[in-house]
Amino acid sequence: SVARLNQFNDFTYDASTSEINGWWEGNYKAIASCNVALDNLGAVKNEELRVKCVAQARFFRGFFYFNLVRAFGGVPLVTKVLQPGEYNQPRATEEAVYQQIIEDLTYAAEHLPTRQEWGAKESGRATKGTAEGLLAKVYLFRQDYANVKKYTGQVIARGEYSLHRDYRDLFNPNSYYSDEVMLADQYLWGESTERNLESEYVKWQGIRGEMGWGMFSPSEALDQAYEVGDPRRTATIFYDGETLEGKGEIHFKKEVPPRANKKTIWPTGYWNENSFAKQNCHLIFLRYADVLLMYAEACNELGESREALDKLEMVRARARRTVHPADMTVGLPEITETGKEKLREIIWNERRIELALEGHRFFDLIRADKVVPGYAEKMMKAHGKTNFSIAKHATFFIPQKQVDISQGVLKN
Numbered sequence: 001s002v003a004r005l006n007q008f009n010d011f012t013y014d015a016s017t018s019e020i021n022g023w024w025e026g027n028y029k030a031i032a033s034c035n036v037a038l039d040n041l042g043a044v045k046n047e048e049l050r051v052k053c054v055a056q057a058r059f060f061r062g063f064f065y066f067n068l069v070r071a072f073g074g075v076p077l078v079t080k081v082l083q084p085g086e087y088n089q090p091r092a093t094e095e096a097v098y099q100q101i102i103e104d105l106t107y108a109a110e111h112l113p114t115r116q117e118w119g120a121k122e123s124g125r126a127t128k129g130t131a132e133g134l135l136a137k138v139y140l141f142r143q144d145y146a147n148v149k150k151y152t153g154q155v156i157a158r159g160e161y162s163l164h165r166d167y168r169d170l171f172n173p174n175s176y177y178s179d180e181v182m183l184a185d186q187y188l189w190g191e192s193t194e195r196n197l198e199s200e201y202v203k204w205q206g207i208r209g210e211m212g213w214g215m216f217s218p219s220e221a222l223d224q225a226y227e228v229g230d231p232r233r234t235a236t237i238f239y240d241g242e243t244l245e246g247k248g249e250i251h252f253k254k255e256v257p258p259r260a261n262k263k264t265i266w267p268t269g270y271w272n273e274n275s276f277a278k279q280n281c282h283l284i285f286l287r288y289a290d291v292l293l294m295y296a297e298a299c300n301e302l303g304e305s306r307e308a309l310d311k312l313e314m315v316r317a318r319a320r321r322t323v324h325p326a327d328m329t330v331g332l333p334e335i336t337e338t339g340k341e342k343l344r345e346i347i348w349n350e351r352r353i354e355l356a357l358e359g360h361r362f363f364d365l366i367r368a369d370k371v372v373p374g375y376a377e378k379m380m381k382a383h384g385k386t387n388f389s390i391a392k393h394a395t396f397f398i399p400q401k402q403v404d405i406s407q408g409v410l411k412n
Contacts, residue, residue, distance in 0.1 A: 005215055011387040014397060015412060021399035023071060027064045031078060034061040039081050055111035059126045059134075062104035063183075063285075066138055069097045070363050073395040076410070088409040091398075098142060105135040109151070115160045123177040129160040130182045133291045140294055141367050148298035152291045156311075161288040163314065167322035168235035170287075171263040173270050173280040183286040198275065201283045205261040205357075207238070209253045211276030212264075217257040218357060221383040226353060229331025231322040236356050238262040245269070261357045289315050289354050297347045305338040312347060315354055344371070366394050 007013035013020065037057040044050040061079075068075045076089035077097055108131035115127045136151035155161065164170040164180040176184065185201065206212015218237045226233040240258035243249050246268025252258055264281055272278035292311040299308035313334055320332045337343045351364055369376035369390055380388035403410045 002215075011385060011389075011393055015400040015403070020396050021401050023396075024068070024399050024402055027067045028078075030064045031061055032081070034058070034064070035079065035081050038079075051111050052113065055108045055131075056126055058104040059108035059112065059131050062101045062108065062138075063134060065097055065101045065104075066134070069094060069101065070141065070366075071396050072398060075398075088406045090409050091411075098138065101138055102135070105131050105138060109135055114158065124184070124186055126183065127160065129155045129158060130286060133182050133286050133294075136291065136294050136298075137286070140297070141363075143301075143367075143370060145298040145301040148294055149302060152295035152298065155288075155291050156295060161291070163288055163292075163318045165318075165321070167232055167319055171235075171281070171284075173266060173282070176280070176282055180288045181282075181284055182288060182291070184282040184284045186282070198278055199281055202264045202276065202279060202281045205264045206276050207250060207252060207260045207265070208256045210247075210250055214252075214256045214260065216261065216357065218259040218261060219257075219383065222352075222356060223259065225349065227331050230319060230353065231330060232319050232353055232356070234262075235322060236262055238265050263357060284358060289318070290351075290360075293347060293351050293354065297344070297351075300340060300343045300347060303340070305340070305343060308343060308347070309335055309338070312350060315350060319354070366390075369394070 004017065004019065007017055008019070034057045038054060038061075041050055041053050041057070044053065065075075065077075074091045074094040075097060077092035077100055078089060079100065082089075108126065109128060112126060112128045112131050115123075115129060118125050118127060132151040132155050136148045136155075139145075139147040139151065161182055162179045164175060164178045169175055170178060170180060175181070203212050204215045205217075206214065208214025223233070223237060238244075238250075238260040240252045241249060244265065244267060252260075266279055266281065270279045270281070272280070292315050296308040296311040296315075299305070299311070316332050316334070320330055323330055335343075335346055337346055348364065348368060352361060355361070365376040365379055374390075376390050376394075377388060397412050398410050403412065
C-alpha cells in the first residue's frame with residue numbers, strides 16, 4: 001500500500017493503479033443507485049414525498065458526478081438504468097457533465113427541505129442549503145463568480161447553518177450534527193449489527209503502529225504555512241511526542257512522518273471496543289466555513305473587496321477564539337488587503353489552512369491554475385513535487401480496467 005500510494009505522492013501513477021479504479025467504480029455504483037431510484041419514484045403517489053425523494057436522488061447524482069468530473073474530466077453520462085447492450089457508453093464532454101450536475105443540483109436546491117424543515121430526527125440529510133452550497137462549489141470550478149455569490153449568499157442569508165464555536169471541537173465525533181456540518185459521510189457503529197466495521201477514514205490516517213496506517217500525513221510545508229499563533233495548527237496537526245488522553249505520550253516509528261491528522265485523533269473515550277479505527281469520526285464534505293470562503297473569493301473576483309473581507313474575517317475570528325494550551329500566542333490579525341490579486345492569494349491560503357486534510361487542496365490547486373496559469377505547478381514544485389505537470393496531472397487517467405471492459409469505447 002505504501003509503495004502504491006507513493007505513486008500519487010510522486011505523480012508516478014498510471015492507468016492501472018488500483019485506487020483510481022476504486023474511485024471510478026465507487027462513484028458509478030452510487031450513480032447507478034440514484035438512477036434506480038429516479039426510474040422508479042414515479043410510482044410514489046404522495047406528491048410531496050415523491051418530490052422530496054427525487055430531490056435527494058438528484059442531489060447525490062450531482063454530487064457523485066462532481067467527484068468524477070473533477071477527477072477525470074469528461075466521463076460517460078448515465079442518467080437512467082442501462083439495459084444490456086447499452087453498457088459501453090463513450091465519454092461525454094466535460095461541459096455536458098457539468099451541465100447535468102448543475103441541472104440536478106438546481107432541482108435539489110429548489111425542492112429539498114431546509115435543515116429546520118427536516119427536523120432533528122432527520123439530521124444528516126441533504127438540505128436546501130447543502131444543495132445551494134454544493135452548487136456554488138460547482139460554479140466556483142467553472143469560474144462563474146456571480147452564481148457562486150448568488151448561491152452562497154442564499155445559504156448565508158437563510159441562517160440555516162453557522163460556524164461552530166470551536167475549531168478543534170468541530171471534528172469531535174460528538175459534533176457530527178453541528179450547525180456547521182452541511183454534508184458528511186455517514187459512518188455508523190455502536191448499536192448496529194455491523195459494529196465490527198472500521199472507519200476507513202480514521203484507520204488510514206491514524207498513527208502507524210499505534211492506531212492506524214499513517215497515510216495522508218500533514219507535510220512540513222503545511223506545518224509551515226500557518227501564521228504564528230494560529231490555533232488551527234495545533235488543532236489539525238498531531239506531533240511526535242504529543243500526549244493523547246487514555247494512551248499517554250505517543251512516539252512515531254522512525255519511518256513514519258513525525259505528524260498525523262489530528263482531526264481524526266481523539267482520546268480513548270471516543271473509541272468503540274478499544275479500536276481507534278472504530279470511533280464515530282466522520283469525513284466532512286461541505287461545511288459552512290467553506291461557504292463563507294467561497295463567498296469571499298467570489299466577491300473579490302467581482303471587485304467587492306469589502307464584502308470579501310467581511311466573510312474572511314468571520315472565519316478567522318472563529319479560529320482566533322479557538323485557544324488551546326499549546327497555543328502560546330494567538331495571532332491572526334484582521335486582513336485589510338483590498339488589492340484583487342493579493343487578496344485572492346490570501347483567500348486561497350485561508351482555504352488551505354481552514355480546510356486542511358479534508359480533501360480539498362488538490363482540486364483547489366487545479367482550479368486555481370485556470371485563474372492564474374502556472375499556479376499549480378509553482379505550488380507543487382515548491383513543495384518537492386517535481387514530477388507534477390498540469391498538462392498531464394490536472395485529471396487522472398481513466399482506469400485501464402474500464403478501458404478494457406468498454407472494448408476500447410473509452411479512451412485515455
